[in-house]
Amino acid sequence: MTDEEIISGVQRIEIREGRERTIKSYVLRNNVITPKDERILKEYFRSHGFMFQDSPLDYSALFGNGNPVIIEIGFGMGDTTAETALRRPEFNYIGIEVFLKGFVNLLEELGKRSIDNVRIIRFNAVDVLSRMIPDGSVEGFHIFFPDPWQKKRHHKRRLMTPSFLHFLATKLKKGGYVYMVTDWEEYAEEVLSFSSDEPLLSNPFGGFAPPVAWRPMTKFEQKGMESEHPINEIWLERNDS
Numbered sequence: 001m002t003d004e005e006i007i008s009g010v011q012r013i014e015i016r017e018g019r020e021r022t023i024k025s026y027v028l029r030n031n032v033i034t035p036k037d038e039r040i041l042k043e044y045f046r047s048h049g050f051m052f053q054d055s056p057l058d059y060s061a062l063f064g065n066g067n068p069v070i071i072e073i074g075f076g077m078g079d080t081t082a083e084t085a086l087r088r089p090e091f092n093y094i095g096i097e098v099f100l101k102g103f104v105n106l107l108e109e110l111g112k113r114s115i116d117n118v119r120i121i122r123f124n125a126v127d128v129l130s131r132m133i134p135d136g137s138v139e140g141f142h143i144f145f146p147d148p149w150q151k152k153r154h155h156k157r158r159l160m161t162p163s164f165l166h167f168l169a170t171k172l173k174k175g176g177y178v179y180m181v182t183d184w185e186e187y188a189e190e191v192l193s194f195s196s197d198e199p200l201l202s203n204p205f206g207g208f209a210p211p212v213a214w215r216p217m218t219k220f221e222q223k224g225m226e227s228e229h230p231i232n233e234i235w236l237e238r239n240d241s
């Protein structure tokens, strides 16, 4: 891949662009590639990034090993991604994020620290999952502090809906997990409630889950705690059937 292909490739972030726009779970801010971003993309994209393609991903070719794959949706600045990958090196991680500055920030960190069990893509996660991720192939999904879209008229933009949760479940291996954390209590209650109607998933905790030891704190979490929002964790597992 040439430098030019990398720079132009990371600017396209969704399949349906322009007039075809559907409701999205994100809005793009600060979307200009600076000379510094370009340098980072040229240096580290080939080793730690990958482009959208309309065909299934070959995980072994991407990572150079057959370790189980965990996908993080919306990693933000990547606060937790790199640390989690270092704390649980027996897994491979795919990070998906549309936010340019966050993508470049994590790319640089992965490259500088040679964290080789993470690959990241700048694209709408819904498109990546539907076109590139085979059913029954994922060990776990991490969704940390998804945008709560607080106003009622914006709730339709929320990432976690009953149909999206079902879609994630179809991508999981048997025994695989969905792990969501949020400081927005009403969103947490809503997801917990509709998750019990999803036949492909069970909740081993019967309610909110206790925190796991390996999950580092993010800036969004810090802000939530400063505002005295409770941090709620949801852990669901794929059934055998």
Ligand SMILES: C[S@@+](CC[C@H](N)C(=O)[O-])C[C@H]1O[C@@H](n2cnc3c(N)ncnc32)[C@H](O)[C@@H]1O
Residues within 6 Å of the ligand: 025, 026, 073, 074, 075, 076, 077, 078, 079, 096, 097, 098, 099, 102, 123, 124, 125, 126, 143, 144, 145, 146, 147, 148, 159, 218, 219, 220, 221
């Ligand atoms: C509130 S931030 C949380 C970031 C990070 N997980 C954390 O805890 O610091 C949510 C992130 O999800 C990303 N996002 C939302 N919908 C997405 C989608 N469909 N595909 C990729 N990224 C998405 C947004 O760009 C945003 O950076």
